[in-house]
C-alpha cells in the first residue's frame with residue numbers, strides 16, 4: 001500500500017529584542033540564573049504587563065516576509081495551566097486574534113516550488129527554565145528566560161516530507177536572520193519546533209489520519225530524523241492493521257526514537273480567555289507600510305537574482321545566501337570588482353575556509369569586501385598568482401592590511417622577467433638531471449615534477465605560464 | 479482638642495499654620511487606635527513605631543524640608559492587598575501570611591512621595607472576594623456603629639478604620655462595590671473612580687477588568703484631596719488612562735442647578751429596606767429643590783448585572799489567583815514533594831472556602847467546553863449593560879440610587895444565604911462592569927441607627943462632577959458629621 005504523510009509545524013522563534021515582551025528586563029543569553037527578572041516577569045502579585053513595541057514590529061516583519069495578512073486589531077489571551085516554570089499560572093499568548101494570518105512560504109522540493117501555508121503568527125512569552133539536580137534531588141527555576149518574546153508560526157497541513165519540513169524551517173531561519181528579528185541559535189533554544197504528523201493511505205482521499213504531535217525539537221537534524229522515524233512507524237502500524245492513538249510524543253535524539261510522553265503530562269485542558277490586563281493592539285497601516293519598505297531583500301529573491309543576473313549556479317547562490325553577512329560581503333565585493341564568479345569562488349572557497357580556521361566570521365571578518373576585490377584585481381592583472389593570493393588573503397585576515405601592502409611588504413609580486421626565470425629553470429634542470437633523463441625517455445610526469453621544483457625555487461612567485469614556456473624551451477634545447 | 483477626629487482638610491490647615499505638629503497628629507491617632515482597635519479590628523499589620531518615626535522625621539525637617547501637599551503628614555491606612563515593599567501584604571489570607579513584596583504599588587509610591595504617614599495595612603475579605611469582611615484569615619472587623627454587625631466588604635478594615643477615626647483616610651479596592659458598600663455600611667464617603675483613572679500596578683488583582691483603587695474618607699472634600707494624590711496615568715499599567723486629570727478640589731462647588739439626575743426604577747425596586755429607599759428618595763427631592771432635574775428611568779438589563787459580574791469576576795479571579803501555587807512564594811505545606819502535590823496542598827490549605835468557591839466558578843466559566851455559553855455570553859451581556867448605561871448617561875449627568883439595598887447586616891447572615899446577598903449588589907456592580915465612576919455618601923440613618931448610603935454614578939471620567947454633586951449634598955446636610963460612639967470620650971462628642 002502507498003501512504004501519504006501529512007505534516008504541519010508549529011515553530012517557535014525567540015525574538016532578539018533587547019528587552020522582554022512585557023517588562024524592561026534584559027534578554028541577553030547566558031547571565032547567571034535569576035539576574036534578569038523583575039516583579040512582572042516573575043509574576044509577583046500585583047505586577048502588570050506592558051507590551052514591547054519592538055516585539056510587535058518584529059512579528060509584523062516576519063508576517064510581511066511570509067506573505068501574511070497583518071491584523072488591524074490584535075489581542076492577547078491567557079493560556080491557563082499549571083507548570084513550575086510558569087510563574088503566573090498562565091502564559092500570555094494570542095489565541096483569538098493573532099498578529100498575522102493567512103500567509104505562505106515557497107519551498108523548493110523535487111525541483112519545483114511548493115507553497116506551504118502559514119495559518120497564523122502569534123506573539124507570546126517564553127517560560128522560565130527548570131534545572132533538575134539529580135544528585136541533590138532538587139529542581140531549581142531560572143526565570144531569566146521567563147517573558148522573553150517568541151513568535152509562534154503555525155503552518156497548514158501542507159508539508160509532505162522531512163525534506164520539505166527542513167527546507168521550510170531553513171527558509172524561516174534565513175528570513176529571521178535577514179530581517180534581524182532573531183539570531184535563530186538552535187543550540188540556545190532560539191528556534192524550536194513541534195511537529196504534527198499523520199499518515200494515511202494515498203488512495204483515501206482528503207481524510208486525514210490520526211494525528212501525532214512530537215514536541216520540542218531543537219535542531220534541523222532532529223526534525224528530519226523525527227519525521228522520518230515517525231512516518232515510518234505509523235506506516236508500519238497501519239500496514240499491520242494496527243491502531244494509531246492520537247498522542248504527544250517526545251523525540252529521543254541519542255537513541256533516534258520517539259516515545260509517548262506520560263499521559264499525566266499530556267492531558268492538559270488549557271483554558272483561554274482575553275487578558276484583561278492588556279488592551280487590544282491597533283496596528284497602524286502606515287506603520288506596516290513603513291516596516292514593509294524597510295525590509296531587506298529576502299534570501300529567496302536574492303538567490304534568484306544571483307542566478308539570473310549574475311549567472312551563478314543554484315548551489316553557489318545557496319551557499320552565498322546561507323548567511324546574511326556572507327551575502328552582504330559577496331555583494332559589496334562584486335560592486336567593487338565587477339566579477340561575480342570570481343568573488344563567489346573566493347567568498348565560498350578560501351575566505352570561508354580561512355575565516356573558519358581563524359575563528360572569525362562574516363559578521364566580523366576583519367577585512368572589508370573592498371580588500372577582497374583588490375586581491376581579485378591583483379590576480380586578474382597577474383601581479384600575483386592564485387596560490388600566492390590565497391596566502392596573501394590569510395595574511396590580510398591576520399593583519400587587517402590590504403592586498404597591495406602585503407604583496408609589497410613580503411615581496412610577493414609575480415616574477416615575469418624571462419632572464420630571471422630562465423636562470424631558475426637552468427638551475428633546476430642542472431640539479432635534477434635524473435628527471436631530465438626521465439623526461440627525455442617519455443615520462444611526462446617528470447615535467448610536472450620539474451615545474452614544481454622551479455616554482456618552489458621562485459618561492460611560488462613565478463608567473464606560471466611563462467615558467468612553463470621557458471621550461472619547455474630549455475628542455476628542448478638541451 | 480481630639481486631633482484624630484479631624485478631617486484631612488481641617489488637619490492640613492492646622493499643620494500648615496503650624497498650630498499642630500505631624501507628631502501630635504500621629505500620636506493622637508495612635509492613642510485613638512489604642513482605645514478602639516480591640517473593638518473594631520481594622521488592622522492586619524499595624525506599625526506604630528514606623529509611623530511615629532516618619533512623623534517625627536517630618537517635624538525635624540521642618541516645612542522647608544519637604545514638598546507640602548494636603549496629604550503631607552496625614553496618617554492613613556492601606557487595604558492589605560496593595561503592595562508595600564518591606565511591609566507584609568497578606569490579602570487577609572493564609573496563602574500570603576508571610577509575603578513581603580519587593581516593590582511598591584503605584585498608589586503607595588505616590589503617597590510616600592507626598593509624605594503621608596502609613597499606619598498599617600487594613601483588613602479585608604480574603605483576596606478581596608466577599609462583601610462582609612468575614613472571610614479574613616486574621617481578624618474580624620466589626621461595624622463601628624454596632625459591634626454585632628458587619629462593616630461590609632471587601633474593604634472592611636478600610637471603611638471601619640475611617641469611621642472609627644483610626645486613620646484619617648484609607649485606600650480600598652472596588653471590584654464589585656468593595657469600597658462603596660462598606661463605606662455605606664460604615665457611614666463614610668467611598669469612591670470608585672473611573673476605570674483607568676488610578677493605576678492598578680501593585681494591587682493584587684482579583685478581577686483585572688473590574689478592579690479599581692479608590693479613597694475612603696470622612697467627607698467629600700477629603701475624597702477629592704485623596705483622589706488628587708492617587709489619580710493619573712501610569713506607564714506601568716496598560717489599562718491606565720493617558721489623559722490629564724483636573725484638580726478635583728476645584729470641582730467642589732455647592733451648586734447642582736440644571737444637573738440631570740436619573741433614578742433607575744429597577745435599582746429602587748430591589749430595595750429590601752423601605753427606610754433605605756425612602757431616605758434616598760428624600761435626598762433626590764432635596765436635589766430637585768436645589769435646582770437639579772430628577773427623573774425616573776428604566777434599566778431593563780439590571781437583573782443581569784449581578785450574574786454577569788459573578789461570571790466574569792470569577793473567571794478573571796480564577797486566572798489571577800493561579801499564580802498562588804506554592805512554587806515561588808506564599809504558603810507551601812511541609813512534605814509536599816512533587817509539583818502536583820505542592821499545587822494541590824498549597825491551594826487546598828492556603829485558600830479559604832469562599833475563595834475556592836469563586837475559583838471553581840471561574841474555572842467552570844473558562845472550561846473549554848463551556849466557554850461560549852458562560853464566559854462569552856457574560857462578556858457580551860456586559861457590553862450590552864454598558865451600552866444601556868451609556869445611553870442613559872447620554873441624557874442624564876448622574877444615576878442616583880441607594881448604594882446597598884439594606885443597611886449593615888449581622889455576622890453570619892451571608893454564610894446562610896450567599897446567593898441572596900449577592901443580589902444586594904444590583905446597584906453597585908454596574909459601575910464596575912461599565913468602568914464608570916461611582917461614589918457612596920451618607921444620606922441618613924435607619925431606625926436602628928445604622929447609616930444609609932446613596933450612590934452617585936456618572937459618565938466615564940466625570941469623577942469631578944460626581945464629587946461636586948456629592949459635595950453639594952454634603953454641604954446642605956449633616957449626616958457625614960455624625961460619628962459612632964465607641965469610647966467613653968465619644969459620648970460627649972455627639
Ligand SMILES: [Zn+2]
Nearest residue numbers: 023025038041
Ligand atoms: Zn522583568
